[in-house]
Amino acid sequence: MNDNNKDDKTLNHSRRQFFKISTALTAVALTPSYILKAADDNMDDKIAELFEKRDLNIEVNGIVHTLSIEPRVTLLDLLREQLKLTGSKKGCDHGQCGACTVHVNGQRVLSCLSLAIMQDGKKITTIEGLAKGDELHPMQAAFIKHDGFQCGYCTPGQIMSAVACVREGHANNEDEIRSYMAGNICRCGAYPNIVDAITEVKQKGGTI
Amino acid sequence: MINFNYVQASTQKNVTDTLMKDGTAQIIAGGTNLVDLMKRGVAAPQKLIDINNLSLKNIEQQKGFVRIGALALNSVVAENELVVQKFPLLSKALQSGASQQLRNMATVGGNMMQRTRCSYFYDTTMPCNKRNPGTGCGALKGYNRMHAIFGATENCIAVHPSDMCVALAALNASVIISSSRSERKIAFTDFHKLAGTNPEKDNTLQRGEMITAVEIPDANNFAQHSTYLKIRDRSSYAFALISVAAALDMNGGKINNARLAMGGVAHKPWRLTTAENFLKGKAATEENFKQAAALAMKDAKAYRHNNFKLTLAPNSIAEALKIAAAM
Numbered sequence A: 001m002n003d004n005n006k007d008d009k010t011l012n013h014s015r016r017q018f019f020k021i022s023t024a025l026t027a028v029a030l031t032p033s034y035i036l037k038a039a040d041d042n043m044d045d046k047i048a049e050l051f052e053k054r055d056l057n058i059e060v061n062g063i064v065h066t067l068s069i070e071p072r073v074t075l076l077d078l079l080r081e082q083l084k085l086t087g088s089k090k091g092c093d094h095g096q097c098g099a100c101t102v103h104v105n106g107q108r109v110l111s112c113l114s115l116a117i118m119q120d121g122k123k124i125t126t127i128e129g130l131a132k133g134d135e136l137h138p139m140q141a142a143f144i145k146h147d148g149f150q151c152g153y154c155t156p157g158q159i160m161s162a163v164a165c166v167r168e169g170h171a172n173n174e175d176e177i178r179s180y181m182a183g184n185i186c187r188c189g190a191y192p193n194i195v196d197a198i199t200e201v202k203q204k205g206g207t208i
Numbered sequence B: 001m002i003n004f005n006y007v008q009a010s011t012q013k014n015v016t017d018t019l020m021k022d023g024t025a026q027i028i029a030g031g032t033n034l035v036d037l038m039k040r041g042v043a044a045p046q047k048l049i050d051i052n053n054l055s056l057k058n059i060e061q062q063k064g065f066v067r068i069g070a071l072a073l074n075s076v077v078a079e080n081e082l083v084v085q086k087f088p089l090l091s092k093a094l095q096s097g098a099s100q101q102l103r104n105m106a107t108v109g110g111n112m113m114q115r116t117r118c119s120y121f122y123d124t125t126m127p128c129n130k131r132n133p134g135t136g137c138g139a140l141k142g143y144n145r146m147h148a149i150f151g152a153t154e155n156c157i158a159v160h161p162s163d164m165c166v167a168l169a170a171l172n173a174s175v176i177i178s179s180s181r182s183e184r185k186i187a188f189t190d191f192h193k194l195a196g197t198n199p200e201k202d203n204t205l206q207r208g209e210m211i212t213a214v215e216i217p218d219a220n221n222f223a224q225h226s227t228y229l230k231i232r233d234r235s236s237y238a239f240a241l242i243s244v245a246a247a248l249d250m251n252g253g254k255i256n257n258a259r260l261a262m263g264g265v266a267h268k269p270w271r272l273t274t275a276e277n278f279l280k281g282k283a284a285t286e287e288n289f290k291q292a293a294a295l296a297m298k299d300a301k302a303y304r305h306n307n308f309k310l311t312l313a314p315n316s317i318a319e320a321l322k323i324a325a326a327m
């Protein structure tokens, strides 16, 4: 390995050996041209790295997971495909809708534009982690009371964003709520009711 | 997304050494632009260098300027006490960009380096000199409603999409750039470049260099009379059609000094120095604002679908000046 990679976590060598052989035999047809070029240049280590899975320790809704993932996996795909937490929705997959909003170390972010590998050691909260057992989170209860949804597709993202909006102190009036909730698009147009739900939770006060 | 090798950098030198040695490596900060481009196949780095462990998050007062680290988050900068107090223009520009979720991820360095939102650049089946030099410009004879009216060439008529950068250009900020061998400081307005003959390059950053901070001089009286006016297709969560950063140093009804910059009109944040000079020493009247706006439009040139910008731009300049003066 050249010293470009001195920060790499230790790679599993038997696995690497396997890739050295398998890339030569089978993967060629499916392989991007720069990898083929790398193969021509006898850069087997580099090829192996590109297919290598990496260790990830991540806490999701209070449970610590030790996983092995490819660096290209997004946090959203990790949650939905590997951890089967399908509450976070894939609306656009490009940062434009907010359906995938989760909390990372308490801050709201878009899981579709977050690489899972970059969340090592962090605490994630998804919509599944908001209720306490059978007791709904106050924001979930308020969305139900105020009819803050129709089809419900945007709702997990709306609720995660709404909780953060109140915690950040950005829910002091309707204008502010609308402006700080602008990253969550609702195709059904439930906006007035969403604002009502957030306003109620904010006005009740207390820590949420 | 094509797979890649992922490394976490522990020192700045780590980053710049790797960038120098490996032309296929790219920095990742918040990931909000790069991950999107990688998903679409517009970017395909073979190695991502995660710089989030570097201590470049600080926002601090120094003698004569405020220094903001390249990894400071857009949401944090927007609400930082020093920034709100001294550069409300910057705070307002940041708040008008993207969404709170994105601002919680996006960094100052990443914001400066974000690529254009030209739809031909994003569509890998289309010609685009910026994405694929020599293939032509799809927007030139295509649908170019969002495109430039200043400083463009037939090679590329894209605009830089950032709001933050427009404010930093108006505030005479500087950029601190590091390589493994040295550190250099350049004017913010010299960081981004015009498309020229090599639109594949958005800015003057060289191979092996990274942004470490921006510095904003604070010995001025612009804070009281400044605003960021952003005109877009919907009232939030959209890129600017036109934006104006206006800052005035006023003495009663008289303008001592003016700063004006525009977004959504050029390949880089566009400073309106002719209009600034015109306003110096003038009374803050609507008539003068209109004249300044007309001067600013002197070299403007529209394409097939963005003719409306030739009217929207001067109106926005005059309006922003009016708002700033009335504060």
Ligand SMILES: Cc1cc2nc3c(=O)[nH]c(=O)nc-3n(C[C@H](O)[C@H](O)[C@H](O)COP(=O)(O)OP(=O)(O)OC[C@H]3O[C@@H](n4cnc5c(N)ncnc54)[C@H](O)[C@@H]3O)c2cc1C
Pocket (backbone or CB within 6 Å): A094, A095, A096, B026, B027, B028, B029, B030, B031, B032, B033, B034, B035, B036, B070, B071, B096, B097, B098, B099, B102, B105, B106, B107, B108, B109, B110, B111, B112, B113, B114, B161, B162, B163, B164, B209, B210, B211, B212, B237, B238, B239, B240
């Ligand atoms: C739906 C959507 C809407 C948006 N709306 C707006 C808007 O209205 N206004 C606006 O201004 N922006 C908007 N943005 C863009 C957003 O502001 C940028 O994506 C963000 O600022 C990029 O920062 P980042 O840290 O995530 O960069 P990354 O995606 O991590 O990186 C972007 C680029 O910068 C490089 N880079 C990062 N840090 C450094 C460094 N320190 N030195 C050198 N190179 C570096 C990377 O290599 C990469 O090429 C929007 C984005 C999305 C997805």
Ligand code: SF4
Pocket (backbone or CB within 6 Å): B116, B118, B119, B120, B121, B127, B128, B129, B130, B131, B136, B137, B138, B139, B140, B155, B156, B157, B158, B199
């Ligand atoms: S305007 Fe620039 S970015 Fe857009 S298609 Fe033309 S060359 Fe590409």
Ligand code: FES
Pocket (backbone or CB within 6 Å): A089, A090, A091, A092, A093, A094, A095, A096, A097, A098, A099, A100, A101, A110, A111, A112, A113
């Ligand atoms: S799925 Fe993430 S913003 Fe749309």
Ligand code: FES
Pocket (backbone or CB within 6 Å): A148, A149, A150, A151, A152, A153, A154, A155, A185, A186, A187, A188, A189, A190
């Ligand atoms: S409830 Fe249907 S998209 Fe919002």
